[in-house]
Amino acid sequence: MEERRGISDTWILNLESTASLLIALGGLGGALVGLGCLPGGPVWRWAEACFFPLQLPVFYFGFGYRYQRQWHVRSGRQWLRAMGYQAVYTLVPLVFVTLLTLLANGWMGAEPTLAPASFLRATLVDPVIPVGFFLVVLVMYALTPTLASGRQAAGVLAAAIALKALAVAGPALPAVSYAAWPYVAQGFCGSWVWFVAGMALAWQPEARTRRLFSLSPAACTMGWLILGVGLLACGAPASVREAVLTAAGLGWLAVLFGGRFADGDQVGFYRLVGGYTKAIWLLHPVFMRGLFHVLALAGVTAAGPGAVLFVPAHVFGGLAVVYVLPVGVLWAMNHVGKLGFLVNPDRYLAPHRGTVPYNTRVA
Numbered sequence: 001m002e003e004r005r006g007i008s009d010t011w012i013l014n015l016e017s018t019a020s021l022l023i024a025l026g027g028l029g030g031a032l033v034g035l036g037c038l039p040g041g042p043v044w045r046w047a048e049a050c051f052f053p054l055q056l057p058v059f060y061f062g063f064g065y066r067y068q069r070q071w072h073v074r075s076g077r078q079w080l081r082a083m084g085y086q087a088v089y090t091l092v093p094l095v096f097v098t099l100l101t102l103l104a105n106g107w108m109g110a111e112p113t114l115a116p117a118s119f120l121r122a123t124l125v126d127p128v129i130p131v132g133f134f135l136v137v138l139v140m141y142a143l144t145p146t147l148a149s150g151r152q153a154a155g156v157l158a159a160a161i162a163l164k165a166l167a168v169a170g171p172a173l174p175a176v177s178y179a180a181w182p183y184v185a186q187g188f189c190g191s192w193v194w195f196v197a198g199m200a201l202a203w204q205p206e207a208r209t210r211r212l213f214s215l216s217p218a219a220c221t222m223g224w225l226i227l228g229v230g231l232l233a234c235g236a237p238a239s240v241r242e243a244v245l246t247a248a249g250l251g252w253l254a255v256l257f258g259g260r261f262a263d264g265d266q267v268g269f270y271r272l273v274g275g276y277t278k279a280i281w282l283l284h285p286v287f288m289r290g291l292f293h294v295l296a297l298a299g300v301t302a303a304g305p306g307a308v309l310f311v312p313a314h315v316f317g318g319l320a321v322v323y324v325l326p327v328g329v330l331w332a333m334n335h336v337g338k339l340g341f342l343v344n345p346d347r348y349l350a351p352h353r354g355t356v357p358y359n360t361r362v363a
Contacts, residue, residue, distance in 0.1 A: 006206050006263075007206055007209060007210070007258075007262045007263075008261070008262060008263060008264035009066060009069070010261045010262075010264050010265070010266055011254075011257040011258045011260070011261035011262050012062045012065050012066065012198075012257070013062075013270075013274065014257055014261050014266075014270045014274070015058055015062060015253055015254075015257040016058060016059060016062045016277070017270055017273060017274050017277040018058075018257075018277075019055040019056070019058035019059060019281075020277035020278060020280050020281035021273075021277060021280060021323075022051075022052065022055045023052070023055045023056065023130070023281050023284075024280050024281060024284040024322045024323065025052075025322075026047075026048070026051075026052035026055065027284060027285060027288065027322070028284070028288060028318045028319070028322045029044065029047075029048075030048065031288060031292070031318070032314060032315060032318060035292075035302070035314060036302060037310070037311045037314045037315055038315070045232075046228065046229065046232055049232055049238070049241070050228035050229075050231070050232060050241070050245055051228070053242050053245070053246070054245060054246055054249040054250075054253075056130075056133065056191075057191060057194040057246045057249075057250065058250070058253065059133060059137075060133075060137065060140070060191045060192075060194035060195045060198070061194045061195065061197055061198040061250050062198060063137055063140075063195060063198065064140070064144075064194070064195035064196060064197065064198030064199040064202075065198035065199065065201055065202045066198075066202070067141065067144075067146065067195075067198075067199060067202075068146050068147060068198070068199040068200075068202035068203055069202045071146055072146055073144075073145045073146045074145055074146060074148055079145070082141065083141065083142060085349065086138060086141040087138065088345055088349060089345055089346055089349070090134040090135070090137060090138040090141075091134065091138065092341065092342060092345040093131060093134060093278075093282055093342065093343055093344075093345065094123060094127065094131045094134040094135060095123060096342040096343065097128065097130075097131045097282050097283070097286070098119065098122050098123050098127065098128055098131060099114065099119070100283075100286055101122070101128045101285075101286050102114035102118065102119060102122060102128075104286045104289065104290060107290075107293075108289065108290070108293045110289075123135075125182065125183065126183055127183065129285050130281060130282060130285060131282065132183060132187065133187075135183075135184055135187075136183075136184055136187035136188055136191060137195070139184055139188055140188065140191075140192055140195045144156065144192075144195065144196070144199070146199070147199055147200065147203040153199075153200055153203055156196055156199075157193075157196050157197070157200055160192045160193035160195075160196040160197075161193055163188070163189040163190075163192055163193065164189065164190065164192070164193040164243060166178075166189055167186065167189040167190035167239070168239045168240060168243050169239075170189075171239065172237075194246065194250065197247075197250060201254065209258070209262075210262070212251070212254060212255060212258065213254070213255060213258035213259045213262050214259065215255045215259075216255075217255055217256045217259055220251070220252045220255045220256070221252060221256070223248075223252070224245070224248055224249055224252040227244070227245065227248055228245055231244060231245065273327075275330075275344070275347075276326065276327045276330055276331070278343060278344055279326040279327065279329065279330035279343050279344075280322065280323060280326045280327065282326075282343060283325075283326040283329065283330075283343075284321070284322040284323075284326060287321040287322065287325050287326065288318060288321055288322055290321070291314075291317050291318060291321045292314070295313055295314065295317070300313050300314075330343055330344075
């Protein structure tokens with residue numbers, strides 16, 4: 001048995017923190033381009049098509065990686081223990097952000113608003129942005145045992161790749177009616193492969209992982225950028241482009257962050273923001289919409305009396321509500337009872353029992 005204790009989780013946690021910040025940047029950038037506050041030039045179109053779509057798969061990859069390292073789920077009893085923990089970890093922020101979004105919709109005159117039927121639908125059927133991830137990843141936890149052998153790992157990965165191929169080809173196959181599938185089914189088919197890829201990386205021997213982390217970050221970065229430009233220039237279908245760039249991009253980001261943080265070294269930036277990036281990811285959409293609504297009510301529009309303030313108010317105000325306000329709100333929640341549990345339940349949960357720090361495998 002080979003026990004992998006040398007590689008720290010710092011690298012994957014820092015990668016997830018970075019993805020949170022970039023998801024917020026992509027959301028704000030897209031909104032500002034749509035409002036005409038920023039130009040939507042070639043660089044933005046490339047980032048919107050190639051770079052920002054890579055960020056959410058980072059979480060499937062990271063959650064799968066840490067699931068494999070931190071849990072043994074190979075029996076019914078272990079499954080029940082793991083699912084109890086994961087249900088709290090995923091459903092608490094899902095319910096909290098859904099409630100907050102529906103309440104905000106009522107204030108802004110948008111749909112859906114807070115009512116029993118719309119709440120259930122927004123929680124379990126058609127989740128609000130951005131918490132649909134938690135519903136999909138909970139299903140992944142429920143259906144995926146931790147890896148224990150090479151044959152099992154190969155089989156699970158092959159199944160995940162097959163479902164991804166279905167997700168890529170499904171929209172072009174009328175007989176499949178893929179667009180009519182439930183949100184969770186589409187999310188599972190399209191993203192399970194990234195969850196399993198994270199598990200596979202955690203399961204393999206440390207020496208092999210370190211060989212991956214030792215690759216040249218500069219060469220990998222250049223290769224991924226060239227691939228993205230090439231796929232966009234040749235007009236590859238969006239689903240194919242997303243699949244190829246995400247597969248290559250997760251490897252690139254693993255090299256970039258694993259090579260720097262695999263041994264547990266930390267830098268001041270991530271030490272400072274690491275505990276707040278989840279709030280930025282989850283709360284920025286509703287805060288940003290709230291700001292835009294207030295500015296519209298105040299007459300700060302492109303053609304109204306506040307036109308001179310339109311661009312600076314949306315740009316600088318947007319940066320404040322996307323990055324600063326969620327940090328302040330979570331800080332206050334952490335200091336008022338244990339309300340921070342609603343965003344970061346894992347911070348308040350007791351360490352899960354019956355697990356080991358890192359999974360093991362037969363060499």
